[in-house]
Amino acid sequence: MRERVLALYEKWFLGRVAEIGIPRLLITAFVLTLLGVAYFYGMNLSFLLSDSLVRVGRNGILVLALLPAVQGGLGLNFGLPVGVAAGLVGLLIPMEFDLGGWKCFVVATVLAALFGWLAGLAYGWLLNRVKGQEMMVGTYVGFSVVSGMCIFWLLAPFHNRKLIWPIGGQGLRTTLPCTSGMSRFLDDAWRVKFGDFSIPTGLLLYFLVLCGLVALFFRTRAGLAIRAAGENPLYAKACGISEDRSRLLAAALSTMLAAVGIVAFSSSYGFVQLYLAPLMVAFPAVAALLIGGGSVNRASVSHVLIGTLLFQTLLTIALPVANKVVSGDISEVARVVVANGMILYALTRGSR
Amino acid sequence: MPPILEMSAIAKEYYGNRVLKGVDLSVDAGEIVCLVGENGAGKSTLMNILFGMPVVHATGGFSGAVKIAGQRVAIDSPFKAMECGIGMVHQEFMLLPGFTVTENIKLNRELTSSNPLSSVVGALSPSAGKRLESLDFDSMTRDARAALARVGLEVESEATVGGLPVGHKQFIEIAREVDRHKARILVFDEPSAVLTESEADRLLETMRALARDGIGILFITHRLDEVMAVADRIVVLRDGERVAQLAGSEASVGRIAELMVGRKIEKRDLPPRSFSVSDAELALDIRDLVVDMPGEPVTGATLSVRRGEILGIGGLAGYGKLGIANGIAGIYPGRGTVLKDGLPLPLNDPAGSLARRVAFLSEDRRGVGLLLDESIELNIGLTSLQVQGKFLRTWLPGLSLLDAAGLRAHAREMIRWLDVRCVGPEQPVRRLSGGNQQKVCIAKAVTLDPDLLFVSEPTRGVDVGAKQRILDELVSLNRDRRMTIVVTSSELAELRSVCDRIAIVARGKVSRVLAPDAADVDFGLAMAG
Numbered sequence: 001m002r003e004r005v006l007a008l009y010e011k012w013f014l015g016r017v018a019e020i021g022i023p024r025l026l027i028t029a030f031v032l033t034l035l036g037v038a039y040f041y042g043m044n045l046s047f048l049l050s051d052s053l054v055r056v057g058r059n060g061i062l063v064l065a066l067l068p069a070v071q072g073g074l075g076l077n078f079g080l081p082v083g084v085a086a087g088l089v090g091l092l093i094p095m096e097f098d099l100g101g102w103k104c105f106v107v108a109t110v111l112a113a114l115f116g117w118l119a120g121l122a123y124g125w126l127l128n129r130v131k132g133q134e135m136m137v138g139t140y141v142g143f144s145v146v147s148g149m150c151i152f153w154l155l156a157p158f159h160n161r162k163l164i165w166p167i168g169g170q171g172l173r174t175t176l177p178c179t180s181g182m183s184r185f186l187d188d189a190w191r192v193k194f195g196d197f198s199i200p201t202g203l204l205l206y207f208l209v210l211c212g213l214v215a216l217f218f219r220t221r222a223g224l225a226i227r228a229a230g231e232n233p234l235y236a237k238a239c240g241i242s243e244d245r246s247r248l249l250a251a252a253l254s255t256m257l258a259a260v261g262i263v264a265f266s267s268s269y270g271f272v273q274l275y276l277a278p279l280m281v282a283f284p285a286v287a288a289l290l291i292g293g294g295s296v297n298r299a300s301v302s303h304v305l306i307g308t309l310l311f312q313t314l315l316t317i318a319l320p321v322a323n324k325v326v327s328g329d330i331s332e333v334a335r336v337v338v339a340n341g342m343i344l345y346a347l348t349r350g351s352r
Numbered sequence: 353m354p355p356i357l358e359m360s361a362i363a364k365e366y367y368g369n370r371v372l373k374g375v376d377l378s379v380d381a382g383e384i385v386c387l388v389g390e391n392g393a394g395k396s397t398l399m400n401i402l403f404g405m406p407v408v409h410a411t412g413g414f415s416g417a418v419k420i421a422g423q424r425v426a427i428d429s430p431f432k433a434m435e436c437g438i439g440m441v442h443q444e445f446m447l448l449p450g451f452t453v454t455e456n457i458k459l460n461r462e463l464t465s466s467n468p469l470s471s472v473v474g475a476l477s478p479s480a481g482k483r484l485e486s487l488d489f490d491s492m493t494r495d496a497r498a499a500l501a502r503v504g505l506e507v508e509s510e511a512t513v514g515g516l517p518v519g520h521k522q523f524i525e526i527a528r529e530v531d532r533h534k535a536r537i538l539v540f541d542e543p544s545a546v547l548t549e550s551e552a553d554r555l556l557e558t559m560r561a562l563a564r565d566g567i568g569i570l571f572i573t574h575r576l577d578e579v580m581a582v583a584d585r586i587v588v589l590r591d592g593e594r595v596a597q598l599a600g601s602e603a604s605v606g607r608i609a610e611l612m613v614g615r616k617i618e619k620r621d622l623p624p625r626s627f628s629v630s631d632a633e634l635a636l637d638i639r640d641l642v643v644d645m646p647g648e649p650v651t652g653a654t655l656s657v658r659r660g661e662i663l664g665i666g667g668l669a670g671y672g673k674l675g676i677a678n679g680i681a682g683i684y685p686g687r688g689t690v691l692k693d694g695l696p697l698p699l700n701d702p703a704g705s706l707a708r709r710v711a712f713l714s715e716d717r718r719g720v721g722l723l724l725d726e727s728i729e730l731n732i733g734l735t736s737l738q739v740q741g742k743f744l745r746t747w748l749p750g751l752s753l754l755d756a757a758g759l760r761a762h763a764r765e766m767i768r769w770l771d772v773r774c775v776g777p778e779q780p781v782r783r784l785s786g787g788n789q790q791k792v793c794i795a796k797a798v799t800l801d802p803d804l805l806f807v808s809e810p811t812r813g814v815d816v817g818a819k820q821r822i823l824d825e826l827v828s829l830n831r832d833r834r835m836t837i838v839v840t841s842s843e844l845a846e847l848r849s850v851c852d853r854i855a856i857v858a859r860g861k862v863s864r865v866l867a868p869d870a871a872d873v874d875f876g877l878a879m880a881g
Contacts, residue, residue, distance in 0.1 A: 219754040225738055227726075234720040238683060238712065239735045240703025298725065 046197035055312040057203030061261030070299040072250025073230030079138035080282035083258025086115035101181030116259025124251025176272040183270040287339035354422030356568040362416035379568040389589035437536035439529030449514030454496040463488040499531035519551035609876025635659040635836040641688035643679030650675035651860030664847030665840040667857035677806040681712035711797040715808035724782040729763035766795035787818025808840040
């Protein structure tokens with residue numbers, strides 16, 4: 001009897017745990033515990049959950065942006081700020097011309113995609129010269145681009161009074177409100193409400209559609225070539241696939257998605273944040289992907305979805321709960337510990 | 353006087369596979385013994401046992417006895433081997449590039465002298481004090497120079513090793529082994545592979561000089577002319593057995609090669625062909641092919657492949673047999689003229705050769721041939737998808753997606769046909785055995801529907817039962833689908849069992865094309881070049 005129980009335990013429990021991954025189970029348990037605590041303290045759960053959904057939609061595309069890079073063998077794309085900078089430029093151009101509502105969003109997304117694609121090609125060209133060290137180089141490229149863009153924001157020829165510093169007449173402000181109608185444009189589309197609980201349908205749909213497009217892309221010839229080149233460059237070579245070209249494409253796609261993602265993020269957040277704001281944008285995204293079960297070499301759309309959901313729910317709920325339980329604000333500390341701890345965990349075991 | 357090294361009745365099994373079947377080997381002081389044999393004959397295993405390498409003991413140890421100067425010893429670690437006075441000159445350089453020649457030679461055997469700090473600490477703990485002593489560079493340099501002089505290398509002992517030419521590094525390695533005063537036996541494991549001709553000559557001269565000083569030398573090499581030049585005695589291994597022992601004076605290159613190859617042909621009744629094969633119709637005409645494949649360079653191979661035949665390419669390791677297929681498939685850079693069906697085939701262009709219906713199964717199955725973490729079905733179909741656009745379904749103009757159902761059906765059919773033992777087409781290839789992985793590779797090639805198939809080392813790392821099956825599949829592809837097949841293999845017996853003709857490659861060139869039933873001595877001579 002005892003053996004049978006043990007055998008069952010090994011087969012079902014240990015097997016499942018290995019499949020799902022201990023970190024993912026722990027985070028899920030932690031999120032559930034937090035929900036329980038929040039309920040115990042009589043906090044407004046509907047409100048917390050709605051907030052999580054908004055954050056999932058807002059950050060999801062930035063997590064999705066990591067996917068092509070992982071598939072293409074570039075590792076976790078810590079150079080996400082490259083795409084974010086390109087996306088912000090694309091977003092500011094329609095705002096300069098006072099475009100509002102969905103027109104602003106569409107024009108911004110198209111321009112962001114274009115700039116992101118071009119910046120991604122340059123970034124990929126660089127990564128092809130530093131094979132094996134993409135993550136390290138990407139981190140510093142990201143940091144450098146953010147600093148370089150600080151100069152750009154000061155000197156760029158934007159003249160709209162709503163965007164530039166009121167005194168001096170030169171240089172963009174650090175935080176800009178989105179033009180009217182563009183702010184929360186997606187969140188409010190087809191919003192569903194049950195009392196305090198509301199679903200930002202448009203925002204979530206947009207995220208899911210992009211996830212679907214990326215999943216479809218990886219079933220095309222070009223997408224499968226990227227996958228093959230990322231997993232085994234020699235195999236790809238023997239198939240006649242150019243490894244460098246695949247990596248270039250992967251970097252460009254990743255950067256383009258980051259650019260498109262920051263437009264959605266800013267629109268949903270209601271503000272465009274410039275200067276040092278994009279500095280750390282890659283870290284929570286990477287943490288989310290890893291929590292979702294992705295690794296340095298392998299990730300899928302399902303990892304993106306699960307990871308974003310877990311990570312963002314954790315952040316939204318942890319903040320108020322922590323403030324309630326412990327007097328003083330430890331939530332920010334907890335967030336940094338979770339995010340960077342996850343990254344560290346994955347990097348220590350995630351090499352080929 | 354007993355021999356300085358005596359290994360008797362050495363036997364070793366790896367996972368039920370007997371790689372050494374009771375080998376005797378002895379080396380006298382001052383004698384140069386050459387150990388020769390094809391790949392897989394058991395040379396490296398024998399040396400691993402002599403050095404007490406962990407791999408031997410992690411896989412269940414070995415049986416037999418090792419005696420040093422008549423004393424039975426249990427060598428269970430490389431440290432023990434060194435203590436017994438066995439020195440090894442490695443194939444890959446075990447030198448620290450940033451250290452000087454002296455430091456490399458004296459590494460971990462540094463001469464030291466006491467200093468104030470070591471005296472103070474030494475009063476408390478003698479061993480810690482010893483570790484804090486200063487290096488005595490003067491005596492170390494003197495020792496190093498003496499060792500370098502013994503191997504006949506003129507080099508500044510203060511130079512860092514990193515910047516020295518390859519040949520010098522090899523001699524520094526030897527000097528390091530010589531410097532150990534206790535060294536009584538030196539093993540040279542293919543030391544000349546990286547040397548130029550004059551350096552190789554000097555190496556042989558050094559070996560003779562060391563032997564004159566009373567050191568026993570065990571020399572492992574594929575270059576039979578070197579064997580002839582220095583050997584006092586030659587020991588030939590084949591399939592884990594010592595098949596012959598010759599005195600250096602009575603051996604010849606042809607005789608040694610013949611013994612290495614051996615007649616182990618199993619006569620097989622191959623099915624007849626329904627079509628004829630002749631020199632009039634060539635599938636491939638290779639002229640002066642040069643391929644820069646590291647370790648297997650081709651320096652000007654000329655070979656023609658008849659349409660519809662199974663051609664074997666054999667030869668010793670390192671002589672370039674693997675380079676030919678790799679060069680034509682575009683994996684390694686090549687130049688020269690290759691005509692496929694009379695038209696030039698582009699080199700250095702894997703996609704180009706695939707488009708001309710030339711398929712290649714690499715000898716490096718796990719490294720080049722497969723995506724280990726992907727499913728069987730994707731491994732079977734991906735190359736065809738990329739090159740020929742198979743398994744794609746067009747949904748919209750410009751949007752073609754993977755036809756998962758079509759691919760799965762095809763994969764199932766292949767799995768059934770080749771009898772791949774797996775859970776299903778979705779199983780990752782990594783979890784399959786070597787033989788089944790090879791079958792997936794064959795399925796991949798067949799899916800490409802080539803008319804010319806290069807297969808390198810088809811049975812390497814495959815268990816005995818699957819070996820036969822894989823060879824049978826190749827024959828059936830040839831007979832039923834009229835596929836021209838070029839098999840490259842280190843196992844001559846395997847080539848002799850399925851091929852119509854066998855080309856032997858030596859020193860990067862095709863030295864002879866022989867019939868499978870040609871005499872062993874002819875194969876031996878052709879392999880030696």
